[in-house]
Amino acid sequence: MRARALALSILSSAAVLTVGWQLGTQGQTSTAPDAAAPTTADSVTSDPTATATSRGGSTPSAAATPAPAPTATNGSVSAAAAASDGASGTFTGTSVQTRFGAVQVQVTVANGSITDVTALQLTDKDQRSVSISNRAAPVLRQEVLAAQSANVQGVSGATYTSDAYLSSLQSALDQAGL
Amino acid sequence: MGVHVFDTMGTTVSLRFAGATAPASVLDGVEGAFRAFDERFSLYRTDSEISRVARGELPLTRTGAELREAYAEALDWSRSTDGAFTPHRPDGVIDLSGTVKAKAMEAAARVLDSSGEADWMLVAGGDILTRGTLDGLPWRAGVVDPDDRGTLLCAVELVGRRIALATSGTAERGEHIWRTGDPRAPQRYRQVTVLADDIVTADVLATALVAGGPERCPELLNRFDIEAITVDNAGNLTATPGLQSAWGLTPA
Numbered sequence: 001m002r003a004r005a006l007a008l009s010i011l012s013s014a015a016v017l018t019v020g021w022q023l024g025t026q027g028q029t030s031t032a033p034d035a036a037a038p039t040t041a042d043s044v045t046s047d048p049t050a051t052a053t054s055r056g057g058s059t060p061s062a063a064a065t066p067a068p069a070p071t072a073t074n075g076s077v078s079a080a081a082a083a084s085d086g087a088s089g090t091f092t093g094t095s096v097q098t099r100f101g102a103v104q105v106q107v108t109v110a111n112g113s114i115t116d117v118t119a120l121q122l123t124d125k126d127q128r129s130v131s132i133s134n135r136a137a138p139v140l141r142q143e144v145l146a147a148q149s150a151n152v153q154g155v156s157g158a159t160y161t162s163d164a165y166l167s168s169l170q171s172a173l174d175q176a177g178l
Numbered sequence: 179m180g181v182h183v184f185d186t187m188g189t190t191v192s193l194r195f196a197g198a199t200a201p202a203s204v205l206d207g208v209e210g211a212f213r214a215f216d217e218r219f220s221l222y223r224t225d226s227e228i229s230r231v232a233r234g235e236l237p238l239t240r241t242g243a244e245l246r247e248a249y250a251e252a253l254d255w256s257r258s259t260d261g262a263f264t265p266h267r268p269d270g271v272i273d274l275s276g277t278v279k280a281k282a283m284e285a286a287a288r289v290l291d292s293s294g295e296a297d298w299m300l301v302a303g304g305d306i307l308t309r310g311t312l313d314g315l316p317w318r319a320g321v322v323d324p325d326d327r328g329t330l331l332c333a334v335e336l337v338g339r340r341i342a343l344a345t346s347g348t349a350e351r352g353e354h355i356w357r358t359g360d361p362r363a364p365q366r367y368r369q370v371t372v373l374a375d376d377i378v379t380a381d382v383l384a385t386a387l388v389a390g391g392p393e394r395c396p397e398l399l400n401r402f403d404i405e406a407i408t409v410d411n412a413g414n415l416t417a418t419p420g421l422q423s424a425w426g427l428t429p430a
Binding site: 140154 | 347
């Protein structure tokens with residue numbers, strides 16, 4: 001049960017980084033799993049390996065399996081660790097594509113305890129830290145805008161046909177050379 | 179400012195240059211880029227490759243690489259939007275009209291880029307892609323009011339990496355949007371505008387948000403790097419943070 005407890009501990013730590021859990025999607029993973037082998041004084045093959053996997057859902061599940069190697073699934077974040085006393089190592093989850101780019105979670109284990117959980121690549125292209133929510137909130141129109149007074153050069157609308165174009169705002173702008 | 183207007187893919191394209199209109203050879207290249215996509219992918223043309231597939235005359239395995247790649251890309255979009263976007267009509271026929279106009283715009287942009295044209299706005303049937311500026315100021319696009327197509331809801335500046343704007347809706351030619359549930363429910367979206375870094379993402383996500391509606395909206399907005407303005411059937415507007423203060427809008 002120690003392996004399971006460790007897996008859950010990893011999960012609860014990683015849950016802070018909800019990006020990976022909530023936004024993980026199938027078909028979007030671009031990087032292969034990169035789980036480092038644990039360095040341990042004990043024999044690795046005799047240790048149970050805990051694998052925690054979430055598949056883009058809101059309810060991560062944890063499972064302890066006797067598999068000898070860490071496993072990771074495309075489109076999910078996985079953390080794996082050997083759980084015997086004295087096990088140490090750094091474990092990196094699968095890269096998950098989000099709107100801010102790739103996000104990975106790295107877990108450091110020393111002597112069977114998690115010492116650090118780090119989000120890799122949780123910054124945008126300008127290396128600023130990012131917020132993870134992009135919410136559409138209610139807005140109001142200040143006024144009815146006319147295309148020419150709004151000083152626009154193009155008009156975005158649901159696809160119009162060539163016939164509909166003739167009576168469109170875009171046609172008026174084009175004819176005016178604006 | 180120079181403006182060149184031509185018909186293609188059943189719609190009208192307007193191409194603006196901040197300076198003089200590009201030479202005829204460049205304009206021919208732009209028109210040719212659209213024509214190539216139209217000849218291969220239009221279901222309105224009975225002689226197009228995709229029409230022959232739709233009629234069962236041509237097996238998918240014997241189509242050209244371009245069609246199969248475009249189909250594969252559309253299927254990827256279907257997966258990444260969990261089916262909110264689909265390249266299949268309800269009767270099972272492959273319909274790539276949800277992506278090919280945007281792909282044709284990208285091809286036209288490559289022609290302009292390789293010709294050294296630096297400051298232009300391309301409008302294809304209501305989808306917009308820009309480069310550079312208009313005399314140092316951002317290109318600015320209006321978003322049409324679906325209730326009164328003679329007026330605008332707001333105006334959006336295309337600046338920095340946000341150079342692509344697309345709108346999907348039920349007001350006109352919305353035949354590649356298939357929605358589940360009652361499309362007349364008041365909270366359903368009748369129009370969605372998406373601002374993105376590239377026009378395929380903008381076009382696909384605008385369609386996916388109209389199809390997926392408010393239930394799918396938060397998840398799609400978090401998953402994809404886009405800004406959006408939605409209009410529901412009751413006339414209520416929402417916008418993501420980057421567009422809440424677009425010209426003409428104010429946070430509620």
